[in-house]
Amino acid sequence: MVKFKSKKMRLTLLMILAMITWGLSWTNAKILGNYGDAPLMMFWRFFIATISFAPIVWLKKESFKISKEALHFIILNSIFMTSYNFFYFKGTQVGLAGEGGVLVTTLNPILTTLFSALFFGGILLRKDIVGLMLGFFGGACILKIWDLNLDLLFQSGNFHFIMASLSWVSVTILTSRSKSVIPFIPYSFWCFALSAIFSLFIAVNEPLLDVFQFDWIFWLNMMCLAVAAMAFGTSVYFQASVELGAKKASAYIFTVPLTAMGFAMYYLGEPLMITTLIGGTLGVAAVYLINK
Helix, strand or coil: CHHHHHHHHHHHHHHHHHHHHHHHHHHHHHHHCCCCCHHHHHHHHHHHHHHHHHHHHHHCCCCCCCCHHHHHHHHHHHHHHHHHHHHHHHHHHHCCHHHHHHHHHHHHHHHHHHHHHHHHCCCCCHHHHHHHHHHHHHHHHHHCHHHCCHHHHHHCCHHHHHHHHHHHHHHHHHHHHCCCCCCHHHHHHHHHHHHHHHHHHHCCCCCHHHHHHCCHHHHHHHHHHHHHHHHHHHHHHHHHHHHHCHHHHHHHHHHHHHHHHHHHHHHHCCCCCHHHHHHHHHHHHHHHHHHC
């Protein structure tokens, strides 16, 4: 019992650290958007994450071998991870990093709960339904649904943020269901590696080697994204999805909106809009209700 509590406490601390790196990652992505387009940034993020994570697989004495069944999960998850990163970089390039961080990270656990109930037999209690309603009201507030038109949806980056959230919901659910066929450490490694290959195909016309001419600001932000937020943060999230389940793991994301907005305000000078504040608060309340 003591060992179980200690393991749970360790995972909780790791998840909090991981979520801080995710909050900072929205600012990192916005800064990197000044150096190149989404496909270029995606490839190098996945490539560096794969290289940095490989020693962890070896140190943990995990096997790099995977079964055919595990490969199906890895391929599907890598497609959605690549999709998420494309929309994530595109959204921060044209929109506000803080707003994107609040919108995506409040929508993720809400949509995960909804999709799990609709497609995988999850049970929705009354509090869950109230939470979902609050969450969607919060998302509508951040999107300024009353002013919404197709041009504004794309120009603000909000279309990309919505697509990023839908992609990440798929990542969360797939990862939680992969636990019966593959341990999370080799699963993380192969998802990063395959996503790097998928990104390479998308970035085939990008000047891939130009990154070696970029300054230290580029490399600092890229390392934060690839090593801290992805190799560390995403693999810890995968572990939590496996050990706690998709719904509980996604609940930790409610800590990200505050840090995402805080980092964006401090480093990028982005304003805190009242619609984002109200929408984010409703989203956090929704996630709390769903996971209470």
